[in-house]
Amino acid sequence: MSIKSMVAYNGREIPKEDKVFAASGAALDAVEKYGKANVINATVGALYDDEGDLLVLKSVEKAMKSLPAPSFAAYAPIAGTPGFKDAILKAALYGFEPKSYTAVVGTPGGTGAIRNSIANYSEPGDKILVPNWHWAPYKSISNELYRDVERFQMFNDKGGFNLEDFEYKVKKLTRNQEHLVIILNTPANNPTGYALTMDDWYGVKKVLDEVSLEKKIALVLDVAYIDFAGDPREVRSFFSVIDNLRTNVLPIIAYSASKTFTLYGARCAAMICFAHNPEVAEEFVKVNSFSCRNTWSNSSRAPQEVIERIYADPELFKVVEEERAAAREMLLARGRGFEEEAKKVGLDIVPFSAGFFVTVPCSDPDALAEELKKKNAFVIPLATGGIRISVASSSEAKCRKLPGLIKEAMENLGM
Ligand SMILES: Cc1ncc(COP(=O)(O)O)c(C=O)c1O
Known part of the structure; x- marks a missing residue:
């Protein structure tokens, strides 16, 4: 008989796959198939620009690239x-x-x-x-x-x-x-x-x-x-x-x-x-x-x-601060946009003030996330009874579109 497990699990429950990475993998596949503009990838815990690319402060990028070898090696x-x-x-x-x-x-x-x-x-x-x-x-x-x-x-x-x-x-x-x-x-x-x-x-x-x-x-x-x-x-x-x-x-x-x-x-x-x-x-x-x-x-x-x-x-400090402030404003506008549209369509959200994420409470997060995939919208189902939407990784226009899609998907599922 061949041994199928060599690990000492020590009481840990180790899931087959990480839900965040599984959902973001599915979103990336959809981007490949349908193009960035046609997919809402609200799975990512990082700030993306309106074109769907990772936002890196230019000043930080420049400083990183100018490091002499001993400074990184x-x-x-x-x-x-x-x-x-x-x-x-x-x-x-x-x-x-x-x-x-x-x-x-x-x-x-x-x-x-x-x-x-x-x-x-x-x-x-x-x-x-x-x-x-x-x-x-x-x-x-x-x-x-x-x-x-x-x-x-x-x-x-x-x-x-x-x-x-x-x-x-x-x-x-x-x-x-x-x-x-x-x-x-x-x-x-x-x-x-x-x-x-x-x-x-x-x-x-x-x-x-x-x-x-x-x-x-x-x-x-x-x-x-x-x-x-x-x-x-x-x-x-x-x-x-x-x-x-x-x-x-x-x-x-x-x-x-x-x-x-x-x-x-x-x-x-x-x-x-x-x-x-x-x-x-x-x-x-x-x-x-x-x-x-x-x-x-x-x-x-x-x-x-x-x-x-x-x-x-x-000088560098000032540029970093300015760049970050602009990125922050962009993110805050996305969060406000989501909140406004959620109110309009009557979608409940967990109390929100600002940040990378908004959560919509629901009885079956996995089913809701699956239903949203049909509309090419990708979110993270949470074990705690909701779906997590990253407003950090989608443009304001997409953030404004999402509440209507979620409301509709919930209605389809009878939630
Ligand atoms: C709430 C919270 N704490 C801590 C972290 C840690 O991030 P990092 O280890 O990249 O600094 C994260 C990253 O997603 C987070 O969401």
């Missing part, structure tokens, strides 16, 4: 080059001056920052607290690390942030766990586009203020889409709240260069802590560097050099 220090760490901190804070002690560890993408946060601020067997609408890798990363997720309902029946369920789950988990990692992806949440309001944040602070000081909480702020969520200073207003939490809470910002600098494949990001004292900040660097060393070793040097250059050259 040499190893970077484990936690990132000193120039990169200074620059990425500036990019993340955008003028905000925390009273906390900040420290930076470079990682390959926001994914690495999330992975290290879970690995180092929770124990095997712990539950990581995430909202029911969340980026799927939060669960699979947790599972890889012998943890699991506990979900709180993100919205109440008035369409606001469900602080009651958040509080209930924080209390439930801290009863049995010494450590608790909480991941909040805001603003421009994936997949909903929701952003916690300042009132939501005061509520979150109140809940965390009530947790016993014996319990240690890592509050991971996954801000992957923050620079496309609105005015850069305004969308960071909540930093004043996380800068003011009790000593048993360590805020960690997972700040990615993937979207901010359109460097998705270059794999560059940083985890940044807001610590109450230098010891916790130093420990953050020591422990997370250790994890980097033993997971992927050092991160890619080229994007670090590019980001350092951008912040060392005021």
Whole structure:
């Protein structure tokens, strides 16, 4: 008898295929067959221009292409080059001056920052607290690390942030766990586009203020889409709240260069802590560097050099800012366009503020995604009861067309 499986699965459930890649593969096949103009590919988690090509900031492209060989070929220090760490901190804070002690560890993408946060601020067997609408890798990363997720309902029946369920789950988990990692992806949440309001944040602070000081909480702020969520200073207003939490809470910002600098494949990001004292900040660097060393070793040097250059050259910085602002306006217009048309045709969407994605709740996401394929519209069916539409990857005209198509498809299916 031949052996059919050699892997030690260790309790992980590994699907046959990744739904995102399967849907985007089908969209690409349709593009090949029918041409870009006739296909709506709303599957992609990257910003595309109106012609359907990946949008790369020209200034970033130029800086990348001008790097001398040692700047991309040499190893970077484990936690990132000193120039990169200074620059990425500036990019993340955008003028905000925390009273906390900040420290930076470079990682390959926001994914690495999330992975290290879970690995180092929770124990095997712990539950990581995430909202029911969340980026799927939060669960699979947790599972890889012998943890699991506990979900709180993100919205109440008035369409606001469900602080009651958040509080209930924080209390439930801290009863049995010494450590608790909480991941909040805001603003421009994936997949909903929701952003916690300042009132939501005061509520979150109140809940965390009530947790016993014996319990240690890592509050991971996954801000992957923050620079496309609105005015850069305004969308960071909540930093004043996380800068003011009790000593048993360590805020960690997972700040990615993937979207901010359109460097998705270059794999560059940083985890940044807001610590109450230098010891916790130093420990953050020591422990997370250790994890980097033993997971992927050092991160890619080229994007670090590019980001350092951008912040060392005021002219270049200005161009990057201008280009990003134009791209952001384009994206915001697409989101507004989708929202307006959804209202017109009476299509319900999950509360949306801004970002790469909009979610339409439905009872059978797979069936709806299949039905939409018949119209050459491609979306991602979510296990959490909805379809995710990327407004980042389609023109405003296509974003405006989609709500009518979705409404019609739902009616065809009797939804
Ligand atoms: C919510 C969220 N967090 C984090 C990431 C991580 O991205 P990266 O590892 O490319 O920085 C993504 C990417 O799609 C995301 O959607």
